[in-house]
Amino acid sequence: MLLKFTKMHGLGNDFVVVDAVSRKVYFNKAQIERLGDRNRGIGFDQLLVVEPPSNPDMDFRYRIYNCDGSEVEHCGNGARCFAKFVLDRELTHKRQINVETKRGQIQLNVLDNGQVEVDMGEPSFLPADLPFTADAMQDLYQIQANGETVELTPVSVGNPHAVIRVDALSDELVNRIGPVVEDHEAFPNNVNVGFMQVVSPTEVNLRVYERGVGETQACGTGACAAVVAGIKQGWLDKEVLVHLPGGDLRIAWQGPTSPIIMTGAAEKVFEGQIYL
Numbered sequence: 116m117l118l119k120f121t122k123m124h125g126l127g128n129d130f131v132v133v134d135a136v137s138r139k140v141y142f143n144k145a146q147i148e149r150l151g152d153r154n155r156g157i158g159f160d161q162l163l164v165v166e167p168p169s170n171p172d173m174d175f176r177y178r179i180y181n182c183d184g185s186e187v188e189h190c191g192n193g194a195r196c197f198a199k200f201v202l203d204r205e206l207t208h209k210r211q212i213n214v215e216t217k218r219g220q221i222q223l224n225v226l227d228n229g230q231v232e233v234d235m236g237e238p239s240f241l242p243a244d245l246p247f248t249a250d251a252m253q254d255l256y257q258i259q260a261n262g263e264t265v266e267l268t269p270v271s272v273g274n275p276h277a278v279i280r281v282d283a284l285s286d287e288l289v290n291r292i293g294p295v296v297e298d299h300e301a302f303p304n305n306v307n308v309g310f311m312q313v314v315s316p317t318e319v320n321l322r323v324y325e326r327g328v329g330e331t332q333a334c335g336t337g338a339c340a341a342v343v344a345g346i347k348q349g350w351l352d353k354e355v356l357v358h359l360p361g362g363d364l365r366i367a368w369q370g371p372t373s374p375i376i377m378t379g380a381a382e383k384v385f386e387g388q389i390y391l
């Protein structure tokens with residue numbers, strides 16, 4: 116089968132986006148891994164599959180797969196690219212779009228400047244929601260990784276994140292700690308690992324070692340997780356500019372029972388076709 120796709124990115128976190136509204140398309144794990152191979156396929160961090168909704172109150176459903184073939188609950192940069200994709204392809208003319216994902220329903224708002232504002236839903240700090248294995252609720256948790264003690268805030272923003280506050284960011288740190296925490300036994304479904312350097316109460320630098328991918332140039336859910344963890348710990352204000360290697364995101368959270376609001380860019384790179 117000849118598969119038509121669009122290559123997109125959100126701050127360098129790159130996607131292959133497929134229209135499964137106009138024509139039904141299904142992928143198995145081996146196909147996703149092959150398409151995601153940067154040498155032998157197209158290459159992407161995540162595959163986004165746009166489908167009709169199962170709920171008539173929703174506009175679309177979209178599925179998200181990491182390049183290792185695993186299906187995931189949520190993707191912040193992907194949500195913004197999804198919104199640009201359905202508008203560009205005229206699958207909708209709405210600029211406020213309601214979407215079903217594996218984590219539930221999300222709302223997207225395409226702004227006049229082309230940026231997309233996403234209501235990412237409420238975070239949860241309950242260990243069971245990641246899941247994260249803990250004896251009792253704490254503010255900060257410690258785990259052993261590579262013979263050293265790592266202090267982290269576990270947070271679910273629909274998908275699981277471990278946020279580690281650091282004094283300085285380096286390749287050595289991300290590559291030494293990232294894979295070990297991602298695959299740590301305390302996280303039975305594995306975890307996305309964020310390394311956050313607090314610059315001021317309204318500004319952080321962040322690098323994310325993503326579950327099922329490795330370090331990406333940006334992670335939208337990672338930015339949300341880092342900011343809400345920082346607010347919970349008393350390190351950050353309610354609106355924060357997050358500097359990621361691929362660019363900046365604005366994240367706002369008013370506190371418990373409020374949704375996280377993420378605002379940022381989405382870009383189309385090219386269209387193509389490939390035999391599946």
Ligand SMILES: N[C@@H](CCC[C@H](N)C(=O)O)C(=O)O
Nearest residue numbers: 190191192274326334335336
């Ligand atoms: N890059 C994404 C997150 C994608 C999913 C993640 N790797 C996971 O396994 O949960 C984002 O922008 O949020």
